[in-house]
Amino acid sequence: MKYVIGIDIGTSAVKSVLVSEEGQVVCEHAESYPLHRPNPGWSEQHPEDWAERTIVSLRKLMEKSQADPSDVEGISFSGQMHGLVLVDAEGKVLRPAILWNDTRTTPQCRQIEQKLGGKLLDIARNRALEGFTLPKILWVQEHEPEILSQASLFLLPKDYVRYRLTGDFAMDYSDAAGTLLLDVAEKAWSADIAGAFDLPLSLCPKLVESSDLTGTLLPEVAEAAGLLPATKVFAGGADNACGAIGAGILGEGKTMCSIGTSGVVLSYESRKDVNPQGKMHFFNHGEENAFYVMGVTLAAGHSLSWFKQTFAKESSFDELLKGIEDIPAGSGGLLFTPYISGERTPHPDADIRGSFIGMDSGHALKHFARAVLEGITFSLRESIGIIRGSGKEITEVTAIGGGAQNETWLQMQADILNADILKLESEQGPAMGAAMLAAYGCGWFPSLEACAKKFIRPAEVFSPNPEQVKQYDGLFAVYQDVYGQTKELNQRLAAYRK
Template sequence: MNYVIGIDLGTSAVKSALVDREGQVAGEHSESYPLMRPKPGYSEQNPEDWVEGTIRSLERLIVKTGIQPSQVDGISFSGQMHGLVLVDGDGKPLRPAILWNDTRTTAQCRKIESALGERLLDIARNKALEGFTLPKLLWVQENEPELLEQAKLFLLPKDYVRFRLTGEYATEYSDAAGTLLLDAAAKDWSAEIAQAFNLPLSLCPPLTESFGQTGGLLPEIAERAGLAPGTKVFAGGADNACGALGAGILGEGRTMCSIGTSGVVLSYESDKTLNLKGSAHFFNHAEKDGYYIMGVTLAAGYSLTWFKETFAGDKSFDDLLAGIGDIPAGSGGLLFTPYIVGERTPHADSDIRGSFIGMDSGHSLTHFARAVLEGITFSLRESVDIVRGAGKEIKEIVSIGGGARNPDWLQMQADIFNATIIRLESEQGPALGAAMLAAYGAGWFGSLEECAAAFIRPAGAYQPNPEQVGRYEGIYSLYQDVYGQTRELNRRLAEYRN
């Protein structure tokens, strides 16, 4: 039996998954690493922690599964997006990596908007947000100019790890799309954007397809990891692109809803000329010449975690949600907005905050728990509406993450989205998507579609209930009013938060 390995480089840990030719996960191992917050709003990591964690994860995976190094046909990556790693001429990081959730770059975002205006949306297809890579580069340019002068390249997190494993520099289109420096349609770095900020294009790494081979394991790395020298390594993809692969989002109309700490609605797109004017993210897919539309709820699963820890710390999630199916849609007139850390789609607003509206003495803990789930799902519905507004017909949505583990929540998604919700038999998310890129790159399949057909198996479906759909339409309309009604209140309250 031969295998491929998918490596998912996350914010808190790296996971390696060993996958066979049928898409079955034969073993996995995770290694965590620290997050540094040296100042409010800063979020950084040591890139070498990623490398060491990845090597340990691979080594322990091989030991646990007992396979022979010769049985591994390829390795590929999924990675946290947007993070900035600046390396010198020897490939050594010049400073800690600035991560996707670092918010120090608001001033740089305004500078980008002022300099480029609508051209940014024409070229990069995304608004300037603090999470993206270009604002981070401009922050270094303004605050640590001596480091930028020493830099040979900037790399994204997974691309730095892959460089250390293979000695070869590269990135691929799905991760490059999250930098604000890629011309999404042309699939090339934008000289216009770089020149607007006096950034040399030579800072940008070489581009390749997600399934392109980017070297082989260096002998010293292979020895430490327990793998064969020269084991093929493929470029990989951004975490959301790989999550989409792992959910089979590889054709027109295919859409997924992923509810983790944040929430994502992602739909496949083939039209490279589509310009949503920043109402949702538009990124290159890991599939060749594919794209995807994506909306983000910043505090999806996190809203539920916050609620449990704050108001029901003695209960498990299963116990907290045990009775929500007995509460009617609308939670007895109780409405929750999940803006507890701000919001991304459709309101790119860092000041907005969450609310419970309609509380009365008849509401129980279970009413509140159901209201939290409904509020999260309403927020995700706004992203579904954007996709539908772009001309996409959405009849089925693959649900993954924490939102796919509770039957009542799955039915709620079907009713609020008015679409059939598909649950998968085995959900490995981005790690499986990375393994699929390795499997396709290694020649196991003739296309990623063939790979998805072999690897991904539905386990159940939830149909929308017409009566509930109608009831939720009215409640959803009320939900949409809350943002406008509370925006100014939250702006005025912001000065009292500290």
């Protein structure tokens, strides 16, 4: 039996999965590491923690599975996007990594906008947001110039881990697209963007495809991990790109909806000339010469978790959602907007806040619970609407994450998005996408699409109910009005937030 391993470098833990030639997850293991917040709004991790826990995760994976190391042909990676790792010429980390959810870089974002104007969207295809990598580099340039002067390269999280395992420096296109330094369409580092901020292009690592071979395991790493030095290591991709691969989003019109802490709507795109003008993200896919558009709801699953923790702390999620199927669409005229952490798509607004509108004394806990699910799904529909507005037809959406766990919510997604919702038999998310990149890189399949046909199996389809679709269309129009009606109120309330 031959195997590949997919490794997902997440924000809270590294997850490793051992996958067979049949696409079966034979074994999995996760190892956590700490998150550091030395100042308000800061979010950092030590890159060496990722590397050390990855090696431990691999060793425990091999011990638990009892797989023969000689049967493991390849390894690849998925990683949290945007995090800044600066290394010197010897590969030594110069400071803790600044993560995707660090918000210290607002002044640097304004600086980027002022210097580049519309050129940023033309080249990088994305707005200057605090989460991206370039603003973090500029923050170091301003506040820690002695650190930047020592830097030989900047890397992203998975790329540092892969360097520690192989000794090879590289970055794939799907992750590089989240730095704001890549010419996304031309697949090259942008001299115009780097030059505008006096950054040498030599700071940028070599670019590779996600399925490219980037070396084999260093002997000491192989021994510590319980693997062979000859094990092939492939570049891997950004977590969202790998999530798309793991969900089979590998052809025109293929779209997925992922609901975790945040919510992501992602759609495959073959055209490199698409420019959503900052309304949505536009990134390189993990598949060669392909792209994807992506919208983000900042507080998707987080809205439901917050609601449960605040109003039904002692209940399980199943108990909280029990009976919502008996509440009619529209929750009895109760509407929720999931802006409890600000919003990203289509409103990049850090000040907007959530709301319940339409409350009356007849509403019970299950009305509120259903309204939360409806509000989250309305927010995701705004991203679907932008994609459809670009001329793309979306008739089927693959659901992954927490939003795929409740059948009432899956039917709700079908009715609100007016598309068939596909639930997968076994969902491993980005780690599976990383394993598929390794399987394709090893030559098991002629394409990632062929790999998906073998590895990914649909379990159930939820189709839209025409009557419910009509009901939700009317309610969605009301939902869309809430942002504009409450924006000024939330700006005025900002002064009272502690």
